[in-house]
Amino acid sequence: MLDSSPLSASIRIGHDALSEGSAGTFVHHDPVSGAPQGTIPLAGAVEVRKAVDRAAQAAEAWRFTNPDERRQILLRFAQLIWDHVEEFARLAARDGGTPLAHGRRMAQRAGDWFATYAGWADKIDGQLISTHHTRGHLSYSSPEPIGIVGIIITWNGPLISLGMKVAPALAAGNCVVVKPAENTPFAPDLFARLAKDAGIPDGVLSILPGGIEAGEALVRDPRVEKISFTGGPVAAKKILVACAEQLKPAVLELGGKSASLVYPDVDIDAVCQRAAAWTFAILAGQGCALPTRLIIHRSIYDQVIERLIEITRGYKVGDPFDEDVKVGPLVSAQACDRVIAMIDRVREDNSGRIVLGGKRCGGDLVGGNFIEPTIIVDVDPDSEIAQTEIFGPVVICMPFDDDDHGVELANSTPYGLAAYIQSNDIARVHRIAERLKAGGVYVNGAPQTAPYMPFGGLGLSGYGKEGGRAGLDEFLRYKTVVVA
Incomplete structure (x- = not known):
């Protein structure tokens, strides 16, 4: 049953795949046998800067892409994920030892997140503030994408984390730079390839497997206007210190002791x-x-x-x-x-x-x-x-x-x-x-992380929401317009 074939993953800056990174390499060991099963290039500050450069170039066009087109792209992405459920499950087993049955469930659910948020892409609306009409003003609030979002995910279930974070960020019109954990790079690599096949424009999504150097560079780049992080409280506190220097907001999905x-x-x-x-x-x-x-x-x-x-x-x-x-x-x-x-x-x-x-x-x-x-x-x-x-x-x-x-x-x-x-x-x-x-x-049941319901914690478990309209709002900001 053991699959011992060699594996590979790339650094994905937009549509470009790099086989080398400035932060060296990581030898991935099979969690079943302990044997090496692939050498992974690691992104560092150089690759993060290039990915953010590419995102900055793509940001305005993606923001003003017709919502119908954005919806169709995300629906194609969802279907491609569903079409590759078995491959994702096998990669999850190689990545971190996930049993096939659960790997299939996670892949199916990741597709669900993209299908759900595809439906939101053309339904993001503002609000007419009617109380000002009698004063001779027309006032309204207009939601707009944040711009460039940095996403850092941990190694347990990287595919479902990609669905929970990337889908609403893209639906809202943001460009995204993702740093998956270096020790689970294989499922994210397939995810990046399918994003290109789905029609995600060049620069809108980059996947950069890497360690601390890449994460720190992503958080500290002033062009990255929000961070969404899944991991532990120790790393989260360091991220918040770096974000505080720029008053940069963050969503933190951390640990639990349920x-x-x-x-x-x-x-x-x-x-x-x-x-x-x-x-x-x-x-x-x-x-x-x-x-x-x-x-x-x-x-x-x-x-x-x-x-x-x-x-x-x-x-x-x-x-x-x-x-x-x-x-x-x-x-x-x-x-x-x-x-x-x-x-x-x-x-x-x-x-x-x-x-x-x-x-x-x-x-x-x-x-x-x-x-x-x-x-x-x-x-x-x-x-x-x-x-x-x-x-x-x-x-x-x-x-x-x-x-x-x-x-x-x-x-x-x-x-x-x-x-x-x-x-x-x-x-x-x-x-x-x-x-x-x-x-x-x-x-009387199990934890639910369905795409239509908010999920998130408090205390050392972090703050912010993933899922539902609340999860979409994490990647939007509202502008008030007053017309005399």
Whole structure:
């Protein structure tokens, strides 16, 4: 099943593909075997400047492109993504170890984002301010694109991040320069090629795989008028410092430590099936909005844990090209080391009890970036494992006694991206949802990042929205015109 064919990716400045970059190269290692599988050119400040130059040349024409034409281009782009779902899924498996089934879902969803925002391209309207009519004035607000937008995305699910950010930015009439993470370059490279085939004009979209140098150059270029970033809080704070020097706005979609409150009135089996699927089978736990903290009512605490262990033991860990595999590898050996170090500290400080997993996988998987699906119970709410994002196949569990206690535990971290309620009591659902500090609350289900609904967090989870009209407005600014 393992695909070991060599891979390549380019720096894409508009329609031009570069096989060399000023920041050197990155050797990409297969997350399954650990073997090198491609050498990637890295963009640096030189390539960022050229991409922004190209965007500046293209900006006015793209801004005033007929909205009907812009809609048709984005619809073609959506169809091309859908036509290449299988290729995207295989590249996602090579990029970061994403199992094929989830890779297909992400590719399908990326196309959905482009189709949705294609529909917005000819519906961006302003407002007539009628209160001034009696004063002899005509006043109206007119939305216009920001200009050039810098987009920086992380390695977990780069394709869906491209859909969430690039689609509304282009629909609004902006030019875009994207810096994907250097360790997941293959799906973004195909994305760039399809953009050209869809008819995106030269310079309107550039894809520059690179590291810190490229990201810093993109943020600091004064011609880039807004930054949209997905990543961690540490990098976000550095970006904000650089943006502050130019009073440049930013959208930040950061990490999470999402709580799932489990009440006694639920179907325990259904809850545990969902918990396992959305914390182990989705990117091996490498997702920002996943419900990685199970806060379980004490009356069913033992039952839930017992069933969760039973379900998780049935999950196959291994090669993402194997259709039966539920849990793939982590993105890198460094990611494995970081997660294992956190689990080891739980053993050292007795901040929880490991009842399943807790080690790197052996046997045929010993050379790859695999960690056993891990369940830690009786976790100290103030411990590192309860307060810090793990980003690996680890679920922690703790009991609660009543609504106040449950909400207190759920709101006890500095993050606020998502929260979950598992209950069939609709009055309780509305009551608790109102009290949870999170950008999104999901009831008896999974996190949703549909293109028609706003998604975003608060606190260390960032600010700004992606999705819906709110996500489009992030890439527009409004001008007031008053005619005497």
